Amino acid sequence: MIIDGKKFAQELRNEIKKEIESIKKTRNTTPGLTVILVGNHTPSEIYVRNKELSAKEVGITSEVIRFESSITQEKLIEVIHRLNKDKKVHGILVQLPLPPHINGSKIIEEIDPKKDVDGFHPVNVGNLSSGKDSLVPCTPLGSYLLIKNVQKNLTGLEALIIGRSNLNGKPMAQLLLKEDCTVTIGHSKTKNLKELCQKADIVVAAVGRANLVKGDWVKEGAIVIDVGINREEDKTEKKGYKIVGDVEFDSVVKKARAITPVPGGVGPMTIACLLNNTLKAFKNIN
Numbered sequence: 001m002i003i004d005g006k007k008f009a010q011e012l013r014n015e016i017k018k019e020i021e022s023i024k025k026t027r028n029t030t031p032g033l034t035v036i037l038v039g040n041h042t043p044s045e046i047y048v049r050n051k052e053l054s055a056k057e058v059g060i061t062s063e064v065i066r067f068e069s070s071i072t073q074e075k076l077i078e079v080i081h082r083l084n085k086d087k088k089v090h091g092i093l094v095q096l097p098l099p100p101h102i103n104g105s106k107i108i109e110e111i112d113p114k115k116d117v118d119g120f121h122p123v124n125v126g127n128l129s130s131g132k133d134s135l136v137p138c139t140p141l142g143s144y145l146l147i148k149n150v151q152k153n154l155t156g157l158e159a160l161i162i163g164r165s166n167l168n169g170k171p172m173a174q175l176l177l178k179e180d181c182t183v184t185i186g187h188s189k190t191k192n193l194k195e196l197c198q199k200a201d202i203v204v205a206a207v208g209r210a211n212l213v214k215g216d217w218v219k220e221g222a223i224v225i226d227v228g229i230n231r232e233e234d235k236t237e238k239k240g241y242k243i244v245g246d247v248e249f250d251s252v253v254k255k256a257r258a259i260t261p262v263p264g265g266v267g268p269m270t271i272a273c274l275l276n277n278t279l280k281a282f283k284n285i286n
Helices: 005-027 042-058 073-085 104-110 122-129 138-150 169-178 193-199 267-285
Strands: 032-038 061-067 091-094 158-162 182-186 202-205 223-226 230-233 241-244
Touching: 005 042, 005 138, 005 267, 032 042, 032 073, 032 267, 042 061, 042 267, 061 073, 073 091, 073 104, 091 104, 091 267, 122 169, 138 169, 138 223, 138 267, 158 169, 158 193, 169 182, 169 202, 182 193
Parallel strands: 032 061, 032 091, 158 182, 158 202, 202 223
Antiparallel strands: 230 241
16 A cells, blocks of 8 residues: 555644534634744755645645745844734744744744644654654654554554654654553664564654665565655656655555555655644634
């Protein structure tokens, strides 16, 4: 089974849109999302544009505040503090990466945790790791929802997370621990990664190494979620490259019970989960 991330993401968007329409009718208000973009980083511009369009599509009031890369850290913090106090703003997202003179961790810490729709604030990280309700980083949340769509009851399953980043690997592990999975985290220093992978009922690859996970690494009937986005040279493509994941799709698809393709798997879920987090933040605040 190839997991259709686009279809599932659209279903989630439809649910969000329906709920926001109901809120607008009964309470005459809508969730508000403000995105802060610093500098002229082209990929960030594209991501922010997609987020803005997606927010408007479901009825979220969306605003993008743009600054030159020369903005000071102090000025940026002032803007965040203003947004923290703004009752019409329920979600705040600072698009990363930031210029070198700005401390990204410090900026995230200045966001009100209740409005931190990226789920990166230490309070949200702590709540997730202690099993409390929290705003969860969008990509691992999307991956988790795709897994749950394949199998509702995950109790006792062996899960291997390949990658230990704060953005993907660690929150993914916490989400699966909450489902009573037995979770192992593999990383660049893991000596027996292939053997661990062969035992896993669930494999989440989020390490940024093209085609790392091969067919003979994967257990028959495993659920495989590929978070990786890598460029691989391909002279048959107009751009001279193609996008591939961390999983060697053609060999793994033959053994996996379910697998996400790249592109079209986890990617579409990331923005859908941002919208979901914005709605959740609105409900928590109101």
